[in-house]
Amino acid sequence: MTELISRLQNAVGAAHVLDAVEDQAPYLRDWLGKYHGTALAVVRPGSTAEVAAVMAACAAARVAVVPQGGHTSLSGGATPDASGQAIVLSLSRMNRIRKIDPIGQTVVVDAGAVLAKVQDAARDAGLLFPLSLGSEGSCTVGGNLAANAGGVAVLRYGVMRELTLGLEVVLPDGRIWDGLRALRKDNTGYALRDLFIGSEGTLGIITGAVLKLFAQPTARATAFVAVADAAAALKLLRLSRSHCGDRLTAFEFLTSATLDMILRQIPDTRLPFDALPSAAVLIELSDISDEPTLAARLETTLADAMAEGLVSDAVVAQDGTQAKAFWRVRESVSEALVREGKALKHDIAVPVAEIADFVKVMDAAVDAALPGIRPMVFGHLGDGNLHYNLMRPLAMTEDAFYGHGPRITRLVHDEITRRRGSISAEHGIGQLRMSEMPLCKPPLELELMQQLKRTLDPHGLMNPGKLLPNV
């Protein structure tokens, strides 16, 4: 091991190989404090060539590698295990915007670039990089790629996979695959790019990417809409799509209990309704247009929805300040959950048309299993993706509630699997869901994934204990 450490020091400079426990600490514990581990060393390469040298040294020593970006994974995907036998490879020093092309509408970035920095670079060039999620001030593009990130603009712009043209990847043996092509079309063989996207660091280290940029919208219109339930929201989605098409940028759903929790927990949040609705939708349109025209379209859409009885109340934001206040309610939900207490979290997706039925069936099933359990449901209804969170019955302690956790989660995920849904729509599998993979995937699919893993990482050195069990 001394030999490996000295090889790593030669590769990246001694200052960037952290072996003191106090220096390593932030890399060993995820931001929610849910996962922690230990490491042989934390290595911080400054270039793709340095990543390659680190990987070659680790491959030679048969030492496992845990890639890490902003360390914001919600599934423990970037935290090492407790064995202390792996190194953590942090991409945080590789944070450059390499090149921006305003004509081709692409940007080439280091994998360690923070998402917000990429958004800023696009905006400075008069363009838009649309990926947007809660952790955008800390998460990195490499992590977004490894986890195929989603967020609040997927409805219009797609997930990270759909925003990516090319990748640069260091393979487990230290060789560099230069797939940094900025091509909109290229049918010359297998989609290596797509194999690495969403692989959660288990096949190689993504070191750079070419991303798509879009025209910057010049107008936004935002509305908070009170609806009866998810079924009404689904009908409103369909109507909004047929009235607004691609303008529909966000369609976020929140239940009454979730709204109530936010208003209680987060100061200065309020809803534009007289009373707490039984559910609500935050709708955003964006366009290259003027704001009055776009707001008028949103108003017409909502008037039609009201005439059809889909909507009980609706307020279109009168200005940017009010729009921001609407979004603040939606964006406060994670913080409100933390303050409210522990939740059993489920990041599920089903076919969009089934989402309302899922919520109805599931709410009844979990209440039957644990009377008084409190669903706090919100999320990207337009993508068929909800955060189906459950909190303790008020009469039950958190510890007692957590004792029921595995049984309740099984109930939720079995229903999802029956509906051919996803038990991780955007958060990835990581450590959190790895043991559930055999329960939700057909055996043949797991076998194919394991074959691919063995093909690309024959010694099983990449991010062990994540994503795929028993390889």
Add this chain to the structure above:
Amino acid sequence: MTELISRLQNAVGAAHVLDAVEDQAPYLRDWLGKYHGTALAVVRPGSTAEVAAVMAACAAARVAVVPQGGHTSLSGGATPDASGQAIVLSLSRMNRIRKIDPIGQTVVVDAGAVLAKVQDAARDAGLLFPLSLGSEGSCTVGGNLAANAGGVAVLRYGVMRELTLGLEVVLPDGRIWDGLRALRKDNTGYALRDLFIGSEGTLGIITGAVLKLFAQPTARATAFVAVADAAAALKLLRLSRSHCGDRLTAFEFLTSATLDMILRQIPDTRLPFDALPSAAVLIELSDISDEPTLAARLETTLADAMAEGLVSDAVVAQDGTQAKAFWRVRESVSEALVREGKALKHDIAVPVAEIADFVKVMDAAVDAALPGIRPMVFGHLGDGNLHYNLMRPLAMTEDAFYGHGPRITRLVHDEITRRRGSISAEHGIGQLRMSEMPLCKPPLELELMQQLKRTLDPHGLMNPGKLLPNV
């Protein structure tokens, strides 16, 4: 072999195993008459289970399989070789629209469904399946997936890969991978779907797919625009995007020589200009809006472009009939080429911003290599994808010209490779470009593809002689 034939007959019914030469003929020769081969038998299964039985029988007998849809490949991707040792597996009997979901905006189809039939089914449900290309009346969804088809609406809606949510695939050993999920988001492991899309039938047989549908536009605006050259067209693209955003649905470029050829070869084609321009762009906007509003936006865009000196003349179609006449010019180009004589065809892509420079540099280089050679260039400029076709100098015979073919193609493709472009943007590699793969791909990339091929098709039975050399 008699045993295999009898197993195949048991699997699909004797009537669907064609062994007479006259019955086989249409399956052995591609539609351009460029590729032909022979086969042990042509097998036409009627269901996924029958495909699985055929594959299991072939795997047991170690007999190769050539999957075939509409047989419209431009690269010989679906035609067997001359060995007579393979069976052709035609999906043509599997042509059902299985299910359409107007709320989730998805459609589930058999792989053998003809593209136009899928477009029609979407339209009947008030929705749009946007993939659109010349052969849409014959090509099948399975072929579109195998070749990751492009076409004239990629600018707005993306290529086939981006239009696909789920797949059903029969593996080389006859097992069925049921990945027919209709999920907009699903981060639970490797992207098996994307590995099969674009693999040209070399990894398995796609038997079904879940495709995305979109809101049907209610207004279109079409213009024919005269520009000086590809550089001006590129500036017009940028301006159109910033003025029109997602409304920009098509941006098709044609050079003067190409336009002249179309007008000469195809009766009743005409341009709306006083004189033949040195190049032209066909622009289409679409939106959920009314036609006058959309036409007004296109007119404003073109007026601004004219003020900036990017456009010398422009005509916005006054009605659907005129728009159709504009599109007829663009759509006649393939037929005009056939009538004009033989062409050296190159389906290239470069980063969008480089496309004008590529045309300029390449035109000079091919003329230096063979004075008088006639570039007939057209295509999807907005995607960085042009059909860079070359025709004989008028003083040279076609045979003599064809003698220069390999040298000229090398010149074109070397320039593409230098620019990190693609030698097959949308037509695939097939037989046509297989031997060029080592010239245009880094060795590591080829090696990774070959490893994946061996992993999924260890006996090399899937579509041999296509896509990947030396496996």
